[in-house]
Amino acid sequence: MVKITDVARHAGVSPSTVSYALSGKRPISEETRRRIEASIHQLGYSPHAGARALASRRSNVLALVIPLRAGIHVPVVMQFAASVVTAARQHDHDVLLLTQEEGEAGLRRVADTALVDALIVMDVQLHDPRLPLLRALDRPSVLIGFPQSSEGLTCIDLDFRAAGELCVEHLAGLGHRVIGLVGSPPEVYVRETGFAQRVVQGFTAAADRNRLSSSVRPCESTPAAARRVAERLLREQPALTGVVVHNEPILEPVIDAFEGLGLRVPGDLSVTAICPDELAELVRVPVTSIAVPAAEVGAGAVDLLMKKLGGGCAPEATLLSPRLTVRASTLPRP
Amino acid sequence: MVKITDVARHAGVSPSTVSYALSGKRPISEETRRRIEASIHQLGYSPHAGARALASRRSNVLALVIPLRAGIHVPVVMQFAASVVTAARQHDHDVLLLTQEEGEAGLRRVADTALVDALIVMDVQLHDPRLPLLRALDRPSVLIGFPQSSEGLTCIDLDFRAAGELCVEHLAGLGHRVIGLVGSPPEVYVRETGFAQRVVQGFTAAADRNRLSSSVRPCESTPAAARRVAERLLREQPALTGVVVHNEPILEPVIDAFEGLGLRVPGDLSVTAICPDELAELVRVPVTSIAVPAAEVGAGAVDLLMKKLGGGCAPEATLLSPRLTVRASTLPRP
């Protein structure tokens, strides 16, 4: 293994000079830097991560806690993870993957052993048991998602309430008066996952504001459940002409179900969804939708963390505004 | 921060004794160990990962390279990742997440900086550009998936060839004489991803062996493509009564497509798939299938790595035998 002293000797300088040349924390003359870089290259030097972490008290590793629970849509989680990794790399950090299995103990472990400098936590519940720990930890953290109160924390996410509202406003703007929400699986609400509830709140608030008749139905992520929910919505509100779907796996099944009940999309029924663009575009009738901007959220989370690591302070709440992409599934009410 | 010297002082022993008590690398009397454990608990000590890595030349971190490319089925990847993390934790290791973005440079970086002790690489191509690097690296690695030649490497995966064969044998055993394979998206074959090709090989070999008439069609992961492929298969082989699907996202669309063409499943057409059990069970007609045993593969990969890290040697190839679960989608030929 080639170490910094080898490089130093080869370049005819002291180890500290090599270190400074590498970190840029002190000025180094152009010529010396060049020599050092050449030596590094020739010798194939790469600094030992452990030694660096020990001496600098920075591991340059972030922890990412990903959810693997029922009812979550895996591809979206993966998008988050990928964007976090990419963003972290841009800041010269790596990402340690934690699952929720280990729970709070895992968070505490990686933080206490200084394995990581900071933490990113996904799939936050309204009353998440990890919150006290995160508040108490000496390492900064960012939550992707919002608990009941973000006090003393740093949270970032799509503004799901606004997303729910925006879907309704879009439908209302097209003249629809009777609308329904096909929601996430019941367990997601039972767990009090913030984003699902917030969509419902936004949906309901906007419906009331626009004096629309509305109803909300959680729905298991199976085609059969989709059919049941469609039937039920239609039975309760026969004049239904607009639907919002917040449940990725059954977007297409829901549309199929309504068509099976004799409603053409978008002829008789306008459909909007909160789901990734790829999904919305893949459906038989491309669906007007609001995407979760996973890349932005991931990058934003990392940026917030870097700010905190740099000693700066970060806002408690960062809400990204929803953007609705109009596709073929929504039309003015006939 | 509480360190090992603090624990040592508190317990009235030397730091090395604490270290040995923790690692078990030398015998420590029952009583001393108890005192040390008590001190650790009271003081809330956790060893500094960086210091440990520096002194012991082991970071206790594994790198996991996950694929994020077109045509791969994300939930399966996630299952692998989760099982790797779980297995790694059981061996007191953590997992560093790498995406393929950084490519070979990323592998080299985490290996050379001693950030990780070993590597797990997923989504291996037949002629994967990373192979020479993995062979040359001074750190052990395990591939999940098989390249053309596994010489000098350690690979583990479901035996996809056997899986393809098993699907055919099952259909042949039921009396079907004309069968088709709805494969993965074309780009997966173009990339020469081993597992997809091996299914085709197994399918073809078993079909020939059983003197079945067979044909193979790659298929994009969209319902429209599924419909086209179904039509085409049927046009070419009007007597078709058996189909193998190796393309998770369109399993249900393929069945819909055939039913749309007038074939009842399983009445007129038997369908088997290579896909996760959850998916196979979720379809309208539960599908006879072979699952990729993600948990086993992940755990196996970690075990192999641990063996190599312990100085042992690991077999170049570990193929897990496919297991076929019979469900409602296959029946004897009428």
Next chain:
DNA sequence: TTCCTCCGTCGAAGCGCTTCGACGTCCCGC
């Protein structure tokens, strides 16, 4: 009883890096 071995513990020497204070040197302003 003597010698040897094994057990349990200690002290010290690093592991490879960063960082702090110090020390010339050069240049600028007065």
Next chain:
DNA sequence: GCGGGACGTCGAAGCGCTTCGACGGAGGAA
């Protein structure tokens, strides 16, 4: 012409842990 910065570099002191050799004492064999 001289004081004072800024610049560029060095040496040394750790960062917190593991590990190696050593050592005293207990116990068994001869």
